[in-house]
Amino acid sequence: MKMTDRDLIKKLQILKDIKPRKDWVVLIKTQILGEEREQFSLIESLRLFFQFKLAKPAFASLIAVFLLFGLFAFAQNSLPGDFLYPIKKIAERGQAVFVSKIDKPQASLNLANKRLEELTKIAETNQVKKLAPAINEFQASVSEAAKNLSRMEATSSDPAAIKKMVEGTKELGGKIQEVKSLGVVIGEEEFDELQGVSDKLEVELLISDLEERTLWTEEQKEILNQMKELVEEGKYSEALVMFNAEFNKPASPEPMEEPIDESEEQIEEPIEKELIEEVTEEPTE
Amino acid sequence: MANKRKEFSKIYDRCINKIYRFIFLKVNSEEIAQDLCSETFLKGWESYKNNPNIENPSAFLYRIARNLTTDYYREKGRTNFVSPEIVPIVDPKPGIEEKVVFNSDLDQVKLVLADLKEDYQNVIIWHYLDDLPIPKVAKMLDKSEGATRVTLHRALKSIKNEINRREVKEG
Numbered sequence: 001m002k003m004t005d006r007d008l009i010k011k012l013q014i015l016k017d018i019k020p021r022k023d024w025v026v027l028i029k030t031q032i033l034g035e036e037r038e039q040f041s042l043i044e045s046l047r048l049f050f051q052f053k054l055a056k057p058a059f060a061s062l063i064a065v066f067l068l069f070g071l072f073a074f075a076q077n078s079l080p081g082d083f084l085y086p087i088k089k090i091a092e093r094g095q096a097v098f099v100s101k102i103d104k105p106q107a108s109l110n111l112a113n114k115r116l117e118e119l120t121k122i123a124e125t126n127q128v129k130k131l132a133p134a135i136n137e138f139q140a141s142v143s144e145a146a147k148n149l150s151r152m153e154a155t156s157s158d159p160a161a162i163k164k165m166v167e168g169t170k171e172l173g174g175k176i177q178e179v180k181s182l183g184v185v186i187g188e189e190e191f192d193e194l195q196g197v198s199d200k201l202e203v204e205l206l207i208s209d210l211e212e213r214t215l216w217t218e219e220q221k222e223i224l225n226q227m228k229e230l231v232e233e234g235k236y237s238e239a240l241v242m243f244n245a246e247f248n249k250p251a252s253p254e255p256m257e258e259p260i261d262e263s264e265e266q267i268e269e270p271i272e273k274e275l276i277e278e279v280t281e282e283p284t285e
Numbered sequence: 286m287a288n289k290r291k292e293f294s295k296i297y298d299r300c301i302n303k304i305y306r307f308i309f310l311k312v313n314s315e316e317i318a319q320d321l322c323s324e325t326f327l328k329g330w331e332s333y334k335n336n337p338n339i340e341n342p343s344a345f346l347y348r349i350a351r352n353l354t355t356d357y358y359r360e361k362g363r364t365n366f367v368s369p370e371i372v373p374i375v376d377p378k379p380g381i382e383e384k385v386v387f388n389s390d391l392d393q394v395k396l397v398l399a400d401l402k403e404d405y406q407n408v409i410i411w412h413y414l415d416d417l418p419i420p421k422v423a424k425m426l427d428k429s430e431g432a433t434r435v436t437l438h439r440a441l442k443s444i445k446n447e448i449n450r451r452e453v454k455e456g
Contacts, residue, residue, distance in 0.1 A: 003445050005445075008441060008444060008445060009413055009441070011390060011394045012394060012413045015306070015310065015391070015394065015398070016306070018305075018309055018310070019302050019305070020301065020302065020305040020309075020318075020319065020322065024319055025301050028301075028319075028322070029294065029297055029301075032297070032323070032326050032327050032330050033290055033294055033297070
């Protein structure tokens with residue numbers, strides 16, 4: 001059989017497949033290039049390590065990011081007075097940057113709740129040293145919430161959001177009472193401020209709501225006017241009491257002993273229904 | 286230093302396969318090829334450490350590999366590199382094992398290549414296996430392009446003749 005040049009070249013090229021064993025290749029490489037490394041001093045090898053591994057920008061930033069994330073995650077469980085607590089605050093401030101203006105009151109109220117939880121935790125575990133900073137933190141957060149809440153306008157803001165804030169404030173008030181029952185002394189000033197702002201918003205919302213209704217008895221109009229006067233004088237809670245006494249009476253002959261704040265919570269939806277019922281059923285008083 | 290090591294490590298990765306193949310095709314033994322190949326790179330690394338400005342690392346490594354294989358044959362008292370033409374097979378009756386090997390065309394080519402004159406081996410390996418163009422092969426052989434082409438032609442012819450000769454012998 002005669003072999004052509006072409007056949008032969010083809011066969012020769014198959015010899016390209018000849019390759020050394022992979023493990024041998026690796027072994028020899030480390031033998032040749034690795035032997036030297038052992039002769040280096042510790043400092044030299046450390047230097048090498050940093051040069052090879054950490055000096056790579058991608059690697060360095062990766063480590064930094066991991067460390068940072070770890071730190072922030074770890075800080076989330078810290079309490080006021082802890083070493084990592086400032087980091088938690090920084091994280092929260094960072095998150096606050098991304099909160100829209102509309103959501104800000106809600107966010108600050110959430111923070112106040114968080115502070116109160118911390119305070120509760122400290123009170124429950126009797127960490128006396130941390131108590132004072134925790135109370136301070138809580139009060140600061142409450143006045144921050146009050147500040148943010150006061151920026152809300154009853155007329156322009158979303159009624160549902162206001163309602164939520166009002167409820168949140170009430171809840172917070174309840175929780176404060178619980179913490180107080182643990183023996184913690186908390187100044188009322190900040191919360192009163194928040195409560196005041198919340199009451200104001202609530203009343204303003206109610207009035208604007210009531211003004212939209214058309215079915216009025218003289219008596220109800222009178223009460224509305226009185227409420228407005230009270231609001232102008234800044235007596236929001238009294239206006240609220242007045243509203244509850246007049247408009248929020250149970251429509252059915254149910255006992256009156258229903259707690260006030262529960263009926264307050266019903267304000268939003270039942271208001272229309274109750275008003276209509278009351279008006280059509282002719283006022284009893 | 287670290288930089289040199291890194292650079293040489295790259296050269297190693299790039300060249301290890303072809304240098305190994307180059308040596309293996311000459312000595313036709315995995316064990317010997319591994320020894321000579323690791324020695325080649327060790328020597329290469331030592332020179333590289335002192336002078337990293339080697340123009341063509343692969344040609345440089347080939348030179349070391351050639352010298353080492355020549356030394357190896359010299360030590361073994363083999364003279365097939367010196368002889369101008371193919372050294373005839375010493376054992377006229379190959380064993381069963383060898384016969385099986387011979388049945389495969391590829392191994393046949395491989396064996397014939399291993400017994401070829403050194404210049405023929407080099408030109409074939411570089412041109413057909415490493416896919417180096419003739420001018421580069423000429424430079425490595427330190428010959429003119431024309432002379433390299435002639436060598437290549439003769440090398441192919443020599444392989445064909447040897448294969449035919451062996452086939453006739455077996456048949």
